[in-house]
Amino acid sequence: MATVKIPPVLRPAVSGMSEVQVDGSNVGEVLSGLAGMHPETRGQLFAEDGELNRFVNVYVNDEDVRVQQGLDTGVGVGDTVVILPAMAGGQE
Amino acid sequence: MLCPMLQARPLREPPNCCPDVIGAIGNTPIVELKKLSPKPGVRLFAKLEFYSPTGSVKDRVAKSMIERAEAEGAVAPGQRILEPTSGNTGISLALICRLKGYPFTAVMPENVTSERTELLRMHGAEIVYSEGSKGSNGAVELALDMAQKDPSVYMPYQYGNQANPDAHYYGTAEEIIKDIGDVTAFVAGLGTGGTLMGNGRRLKEHDPATKIVAAEPLQGEDVQGLRSLDDGFIPPIIDLSVLDRKIIVTNRDGIIWTRRLFFEEGIFAGVSSGAIASVAVRIANELDEGNVVFLVADDGNKYMSAGLWTKSLDELEAVDSTVWW
DSSP: OEEEEOOGGGGGGGTTOSEEEEOOSBHHHHHHHHHHHSGGGHHHHBOTTSSBOTTEEEEETTEEGGGTTGGGOBOOTTOEEEEEEOOOOSOO | OOOGGGSOOOOOOOTTOOSSGGGGOSOOOEEEOTTTOSSTTEEEEEEETTSSTTSBTHHHHHHHHHHHHHHTTOOOTTOOEEEEOSSHHHHHHHHHHHHHTOOEEEEEETTSOHHHHHHHHHTTOEEEEEOGGGHHHHHHHHHHHHHHHOTTSBOOOTTTOTHHHHHIIIIIHHHHHHHTOOOSEEEEEOSSSHHHHHHHHHHHHHOTTOEEEEEEEEOOGGGOOOSSGGGOOOOTTOOGGGOSEEEEEEHHHHHHHHHHHHHHHOOOBOHHHHHHHHHHHHHHHHOSSEEEEEEEOBBSGGGGGGTTTTSOTTTSSOTTTSOOO
16 A cells, blocks of 8 residues: 655545555556546546656655656555656746 | 066966856866765765856856857847746846846746845846746746747747756766766756756766766645646756656755755755755665765855754744745
């Protein structure tokens, strides 16, 4: 069971919760599990081709999965999966 | 009769003088941080970009963008320059535009620290505020809209301007290769992506085994004011294939490491540099030996009003709702 941290922009789709416990051994399974529990998140998390929406960044234990194995990146029991919107950098 | 000492003699051109302060941009020092290095076999180096006229790495970017626009004939004397920036790029552009005679407008979120506004005003820049809750995305959106409505302005647009990474490809990275040689890992902050793309490409050409690591801010929930995920923003110059790792850092950790840089190594840096240092040490911990180089993007002066070095973490206000970097 991993803890998925939900950004404010997605909370209306998960009954206002800021984190959700979801089963899954990789990022794809965890996010599909989340979409199964809260169907309104599916269209925001995934693009039509089943890949991650390009404006969604997902981190397992603080590391972006896009520069790892994407949806195949492993998730262990007790890991934290953070979902964040892609935003412009800060003090640039 | 003049004393022979005062008689006119032909003067030689001073061999090492910059023609103006813009010429003093680049060639920053790189220093070893022995106290923060976690292992004897792993050497930690900080490239100190605050040794630049306005105190940040963005002087390189602003100079590169304006000089390229001039070379391409994209700007004419007296033409207004407009840029979305929550701080350092704006200050660098304000200095360079003032010296070169271009009026300058900075579009920035209303919740940045007051020193930034003061510095921009000192350089004669016009400031247009964007909605603070929209963070940097809001500034980008507003500036793009303003530029579209007024074609007489020139917007360098650091998020999509190749002159941004090129400043690092031809400048910063060459200096790192000259000063350090073998770089096992290079760590920098991810904002526009210019620092990581330019340094990453050049360092990997020098040694394909060099790992390029991005540290990025975990923006507080108060500044993630997007209506929908589709309002998100990915700077066009970012190519994720250049990155080997991309790691988020909380504002709290950024501040803790900003303090460690100051109190343990005497480096008075801004909050992004603390966050970058924390990732550099994390990478150093994973190695048995090697050289880890990280980039200190700016100094701490612009953060003094927040009390980062004088208050306890619990006393600091708005740690998560301030755009620190």
